[in-house]
Amino acid sequence: MISSRRTFLKTSLAATAATALARMPLAAAEKSAGGRDYFELRAYRLKAGATSAALEGYLEKALVPALDKRGVKNVGVFTEVAVDKKAVTSTPKADTPVWVLIPHSSLESFVSVSADLNADPAVQAAGADYLTVPKASPAFDRVDTWLYRAFAGMPQMAVPAFSKNRTATRIFEMRDYQSHSEKAALNKMAMFNNGEIPLMKDLGLSPVFFGQGIAGPDLPHLRYITCGADLASHLAGWAKFGPDPRWKAMSGDPQYKDNTSKNTARFIVPTAYSQI
Numbered sequence: 001m002i003s004s005r006r007t008f009l010k011t012s013l014a015a016t017a018a019t020a021l022a023r024m025p026l027a028a029a030e031k032s033a034g035g036r037d038y039f040e041l042r043a044y045r046l047k048a049g050a051t052s053a054a055l056e057g058y059l060e061k062a063l064v065p066a067l068d069k070r071g072v073k074n075v076g077v078f079t080e081v082a083v084d085k086k087a088v089t090s091t092p093k094a095d096t097p098v099w100v101l102i103p104h105s106s107l108e109s110f111v112s113v114s115a116d117l118n119a120d121p122a123v124q125a126a127g128a129d130y131l132t133v134p135k136a137s138p139a140f141d142r143v144d145t146w147l148y149r150a151f152a153g154m155p156q157m158a159v160p161a162f163s164k165n166r167t168a169t170r171i172f173e174m175r176d177y178q179s180h181s182e183k184a185a186l187n188k189m190a191m192f193n194n195g196e197i198p199l200m201k202d203l204g205l206s207p208v209f210f211g212q213g214i215a216g217p218d219l220p221h222l223r224y225i226t227c228g229a230d231l232a233s234h235l236a237g238w239a240k241f242g243p244d245p246r247w248k249a250m251s252g253d254p255q256y257k258d259n260t261s262k263n264t265a266r267f268i269v270p271t272a273y274s275q276i
Helices: 002-023 026-030 053-069 107-119 121-126 180-202 231-241 245-251
Strands: 038-045 076-084 088-093 098-104 142-150 171-178 209-215 223-227 262-270
Touching: 038 107, 038 209, 053 076, 053 098, 053 107, 053 121, 098 107, 107 121, 107 142, 142 223, 171 180, 171 231, 180 209, 180 223, 180 231, 180 245, 223 231
Parallel strands: none
Antiparallel strands: 038 098, 038 142, 076 088, 076 098, 076 262, 142 209, 171 223, 171 262, 209 223
């Protein structure tokens, strides 16, 4: 009897522990494992002249809260702006994608969220206007998605204080570097890991993430985001970058020659409900 009771207690405790673990948000349960983050970047592309009201209502009221509930934090939602660097001003750009950056602590988190989130009754209720939109008037044209693995030189996302505090003037800059071969892309990534990342940090460019593209359009490429408390300070940081002796040494190093074939820069600003 005593042996049976002990076996019953052990089995019950194990089942209770397993149930508790299963109920933890997936990302939170795996965060303790460490390692590199993964980043999902979505570009919701609208038809020319179309309103983004249904999409933004879904992102604000359904997607971001559901991700937060699942332990996925620091979700960024952005729109593009045109920047006049000489005048140090920015203006909204028309007919550009709505960008959504979703950090994950593991591939399991990415798969679970991507596959199951919109089946959640709470998400379906909060995002009904978007999810049940008529075929004749879709909320978007298409959605592009990329999956990135964080660089070894910056394995986790970093959110500066001015972003955590939702400074109204904050601005972000997103750049992607395409390469003509997979080997060249790895070489450009090594260039960042070996010097560019610490240089950007030293100059106050506040990098948010650096990611190696592992799935999505336009591979091979890498992508990163830097930011500033305001446009003037962000541009001032980049003005220091070009003439810095450390950059000149890296850019002139033969081992890094011809590792980039295309560089695209976008200035983006967070929506009112963006978490960063």
